[in-house]
Amino acid sequence: MEKNKPDGRKRALITGVTGQDGAYLARLLLGKDYQVFGLVARRGSDALWRLRKLEVDKDVTLLVGDVTDLSSLLRAIEQAQPTEFYNLAAQSFVDKSWDLPSVTVQVSGMAVTNVLEAIRCTDRKIRFYQATSSEVFGRVQAPVQDESTPFHPRSPYGVAKAFAHWMTVNYRESHGLHASSGILFNHESPLRGPEFVTRKISAGAARIKLGRQDRLKLGNLDAKRDWGFAGDYVDAMWRMLQQDAADDYVVATGRNVSVREFCRIAFSHVGLDYEKFVEVDPALFRRAEVDTVLGSAAKAKAKLGWSPKTSLEELVAMMVDADLGRLEKGILS
Numbered sequence: 001m002e003k004n005k006p007d008g009r010k011r012a013l014i015t016g017v018t019g020q021d022g023a024y025l026a027r028l029l030l031g032k033d034y035q036v037f038g039l040v041a042r043r044g045s046d047a048l049w050r051l052r053k054l055e056v057d058k059d060v061t062l063l064v065g066d067v068t069d070l071s072s073l074l075r076a077i078e079q080a081q082p083t084e085f086y087n088l089a090a091q092s093f094v095d096k097s098w099d100l101p102s103v104t105v106q107v108s109g110m111a112v113t114n115v116l117e118a119i120r121c122t123d124r125k126i127r128f129y130q131a132t133s134s135e136v137f138g139r140v141q142a143p144v145q146d147e148s149t150p151f152h153p154r155s156p157y158g159v160a161k162a163f164a165h166w167m168t169v170n171y172r173e174s175h176g177l178h179a180s181s182g183i184l185f186n187h188e189s190p191l192r193g194p195e196f197v198t199r200k201i202s203a204g205a206a207r208i209k210l211g212r213q214d215r216l217k218l219g220n221l222d223a224k225r226d227w228g229f230a231g232d233y234v235d236a237m238w239r240m241l242q243q244d245a246a247d248d249y250v251v252a253t254g255r256n257v258s259v260r261e262f263c264r265i266a267f268s269h270v271g272l273d274y275e276k277f278v279e280v281d282p283a284l285f286r287r288a289e290v291d292t293v294l295g296s297a298a299k300a301k302a303k304l305g306w307s308p309k310t311s312l313e314e315l316v317a318m319m320v321d322a323d324l325g326r327l328e329k330g331i332l333s
């Protein structure tokens with residue numbers, strides 16, 4: 001099978017290209033002169049808003065498909081003839097995974113088998129990246145988690161991602177695929193979906209600052225996360241696929257703070273005291289919480305030369321400023 005275009009450009013196929021990471025990864029790869037293809041199920045009414053925001057919507061070739069549909073994956077590979085395959089598709093909202101356990105397990109877990117089979121049956125030289133998650137650590141078995149920390153997922157989403165991780169390892173070990181699993185800790189950006197806590201806080205702080213909202217209702221303020229910037233994290237994904245040998249890597253900042261502290265930083269960025277506006281709503285607590293995660297990206301630093309560039313304070317400022325701008329332009333209500 002012909003791998004590169006006559007001009008020698010590398011070719012990447014991204015599932016989940018319309019999501020937060022998909023958009024940043026597409027921009028990164030286009031900047032490296034890749035030809036970028038994205039699998040899109042065309043579910044949302046404005047699915048391409050993130051690609052538009054990063055001004056790459058015209059440069060990504062969209063292919064219709066769904067990771068739960070093997071034949072659509074085979075067609076996408078035939079059309080794109082990728083040298084690299086990034087599997088970012090998922091039902092990625094942890095809280096929803098208790099309401100939709102079977103869908104979550106199908107899309108975020110089982111479907112990885114479809115993707116790996118599609119690669120195995122078409123072109124085993126395709127390099128594969130699987131978007132695994134720190135949610136596999138769940139009830140953490142070590143104070144700082146790395147590639148050797150045992151898994152104890154706490155949600156259907158976490159269980160699905162543990163399956164996806166081991167399937168990736170298995171195809172590497174049993175079929176010799178260049179298949180890597182990135183165990184990424186939380187990463188955020190102005191393109192984060194509004195259901196996630198960081199975006200809920202940045203939008204809430206911005207609305208309250210502009211007098212459009214009085215209170216912000218949140219769940220567990222004591223949960224701690226190791227939050228980084230999505231733009232930094234997609235670079236780690238790409239670096240994994242440039243290695244001679246595939247492997248698994250934790251990607252994290254090595255600093256964790258509570259949801260409460262995230263609120264404090266966000267509200268203080270607009271000169272407000274979060275304690276006057278944030279209200280705890282017990283209905284927003286999870287059925288089983290991941291109380292704390294903290295990652296060590298020492299292996300990624302040593303082997304990939306990767307380290308995060310953006311501080312938490314810079315990330316929060318970027319998100320709050322973006323939401324202020326959206327409100328002022330009427331893009332967000």
Ligand code: NDP
Nearest residue numbers: 016018019020021043066067088089090092131133186187
């Ligand atoms: P998003 O939720 O923003 O994006 C998920 C993407 O998957 C969307 O483009 C969505 O398309 C697509 N998708 C959903 N179901 C299917 C399906 N059946 N077939 C094809 N595409 C589908 O997630 P992120 O960008 O934040 O995350 C990217 C990946 O990384 C996900 O796998 C996530 O689980 C994982 N991850 C994310 C972390 C984070 O902190 N952001 C941390 C660790 C892992 P549509 O909008 O049409 O539904």
Ligand code: GDR
Nearest residue numbers: 092094133134135185186195196197198218219220223284
């Ligand atoms: P998470 O992210 O579950 O870590 O998964 P989320 O932002 O949803 O929750 C983080 C923590 O905040 C607490 N929390 C709230 N969460 C939400 N969504 N809404 C609230 O109102 C609220 N109040 C408190 C939660 O209880 C939790 O402890 C993200 C996703 O991107 C996954 O796909 C990814 O794999 C992991 O990060 C790593």
